[in-house]
Amino acid sequence: MRKKTLLDQKALWIMLIPVVAYFILFRYLPIAGILIAFKRYSPFRGFLESPWIGFQYFIQFVNSIYFYRVLRNTLLIGVYYIIFAFPIPILLALFLNNVTNSTLKKTYQTITLFPYFVSFVIIAGIVINMLSPSTGVVNRIRELMGLEPIYFMQEPKYFVTIYNLIRIFKESGYEAIVYLAALTTIDPTLYEAARCDGATKFQQLKHITIPAVIPAIVIMLLVRIGRIVSVSFEEVLLLQNSVNLEASEVISTYVYRRGLVGSDFSYATAVGLLETVVALILVITSNTLARRFKSETTLW
Amino acid sequence: MKQPFGSDWIFNILVYCFLTAFCLVTLYPFVYTIAVSFSAPEAILLNQVVLTPVPPLSLEAYRTIFKYRPIWVGYANTLYYAVFGTAINLIFTILAAYPMSRKEFSGRKFMNVFISILMFISATGTMIPLYLIVRNLGLLDTRLSLLIVFAAFPFYIIILRSFFETVPEEMIEAARIDGASEYTILLRIVLPVSGAALATIGLYYLINRWNGFFWAMVFINDPDKQPLQVVLRELIIMAQTAQEMDAGLSKANTNAEAIKYSAIVVSILPIGVIYPLVQRYFVKGVTLGSIKG
Numbered sequence: 001m002r003k004k005t006l007l008d009q010k011a012l013w014i015m016l017i018p019v020v021a022y023f024i025l026f027r028y029l030p031i032a033g034i035l036i037a038f039k040r041y042s043p044f045r046g047f048l049e050s051p052w053i054g055f056q057y058f059i060q061f062v063n064s065i066y067f068y069r070v071l072r073n074t075l076l077i078g079v080y081y082i083i084f085a086f087p088i089p090i091l092l093a094l095f096l097n098n099v100t101n102s103t104l105k106k107t108y109q110t111i112t113l114f115p116y117f118v119s120f121v122i123i124a125g126i127v128i129n130m131l132s133p134s135t136g137v138v139n140r141i142r143e144l145m146g147l148e149p150i151y152f153m154q155e156p157k158y159f160v161t162i163y164n165l166i167r168i169f170k171e172s173g174y175e176a177i178v179y180l181a182a183l184t185t186i187d188p189t190l191y192e193a194a195r196c197d198g199a200t201k202f203q204q205l206k207h208i209t210i211p212a213v214i215p216a217i218v219i220m221l222l223v224r225i226g227r228i229v230s231v232s233f234e235e236v237l238l239l240q241n242s243v244n245l246e247a248s249e250v251i252s253t254y255v256y257r258r259g260l261v262g263s264d265f266s267y268a269t270a271v272g273l274l275e276t277v278v279a280l281i282l283v284i285t286s287n288t289l290a291r292r293f294k295s296e297t298t299l300w
Numbered sequence: 301m302k303q304p305f306g307s308d309w310i311f312n313i314l315v316y317c318f319l320t321a322f323c324l325v326t327l328y329p330f331v332y333t334i335a336v337s338f339s340a341p342e343a344i345l346l347n348q349v350v351l352t353p354v355p356p357l358s359l360e361a362y363r364t365i366f367k368y369r370p371i372w373v374g375y376a377n378t379l380y381y382a383v384f385g386t387a388i389n390l391i392f393t394i395l396a397a398y399p400m401s402r403k404e405f406s407g408r409k410f411m412n413v414f415i416s417i418l419m420f421i422s423a424t425g426t427m428i429p430l431y432l433i434v435r436n437l438g439l440l441d442t443r444l445s446l447l448i449v450f451a452a453f454p455f456y457i458i459i460l461r462s463f464f465e466t467v468p469e470e471m472i473e474a475a476r477i478d479g480a481s482e483y484t485i486l487l488r489i490v491l492p493v494s495g496a497a498l499a500t501i502g503l504y505y506l507i508n509r510w511n512g513f514f515w516a517m518v519f520i521n522d523p524d525k526q527p528l529q530v531v532l533r534e535l536i537i538m539a540q541t542a543q544e545m546d547a548g549l550s551k552a553n554t555n556a557e558a559i560k561y562s563a564i565v566v567s568i569l570p571i572g573v574i575y576p577l578v579q580r581y582f583v584k585g586v587t588l589g590s591i592k593g
Contacts (some may be wrong), residue, residue, distance in 0.1 A: 012399035033429025117512035125536030276425030
């Protein structure tokens, strides 16, 4: 039964007016605007006057050489991320959890978390300069070892590696916090009991710690897989140049290049819509799986 | 206590080695940047810097950067966007979260769906229409565009709503009986007990405002209105790329090299100073989000 309340419905609705207006104008209207993917949009004619053309731009994109290229690059970056970058924060959290000295633990966490605060422009800038063939330290070290300099940013084959290394560097400390939070839910008496039974630290890790974080790992993994096509776009854009484009052009940067740089508004929106649909299906599937998994495990 | 001492010893070594190595690798790019920024220009050109500044130490890079106007214009703009942008973010987020957090509010269900749906829409899909809307509204090249287009993020509204829900209903109902309006309740009861949550969410918004570059680059062409990140991108990334493409190995301009590294140091500095103070709110935020996320 509903409790009687003196709540002033009208006042709350009035409070929401600016919020709702904002979301309609800058969040929902752009979603409606996706319809220009099915029109030949011309800025001079405007949205309503531009003629409908159906799926022409979708067909044009799927038949172009870019379709395979951007799809491959997007998926490659995502898959490499899950294989190489995803496990690092887990390791970091498991190891941090084993540090008993709290000052040391805090120092480790402060250092590993710091890059998350620094903008991608700066991180990408530092990395690009460190990898420079003429003034970068990486090639300096190669030189000292008697090796030829490498134009890292100009070679498409290095792109995915560089991108993922940067993400490991920037985000591992942040992602580790989630796993650390899961680790704090472990009952400390479990460790005490294990120690009394003579379990080594490695055995404690294997039989107590890891089983406790597995739910968190599975959920984070599902979230990652759900986002696999939505490659974080600013980072890629910052590391791109005309020479490594072959490996670095992903769906979102392609939409930017065709739409905002090339003013191919309708075509770019069509490409973006394809991504949105695929991403939506992936996210909903992975969310459903994560929720089902959550309800089956007692820890989360 | 009896323990198989030997294997724990190996385990501990492994833990500390991994963590120490990870921290050193994390710190290295920053140490290297600082080292280059203080090194002699000739040493930079000959690519001799590896870990520590190469003498004779030089402040030339900093002298140049202090006279380099675009950086400071960018700084001032970023401060403007950060202060007013975060204020707008917090106001919109609070105004949305409070009504949504009241169980007796008639629009609660609608608003939850209205806000939550947006978290499933990828930004790539709406990139072009959003740009066209901003352009048609005549907001391109205005500071207002950046402030208002990103006035609130659905995710943080949901987090703050969940937090507001934990404020005891009896306390709020008692105030209503005393004749307090919803605005008074929000300002006098709900907000004062939500300090930590507001600090955390404000911090996330602030970082977004401080570090964001893409939409600033798209919306704003006027150099007098561009934030620091856009200026830095041109100075550090575009310049380096152009240099590698055109001149190849041989030519690098002393001044340009020096400017790059001192610019990085100058722009990280405030983050480095504030970071230790706000770190705990940040850590709290991740767990705050994972409760309902």
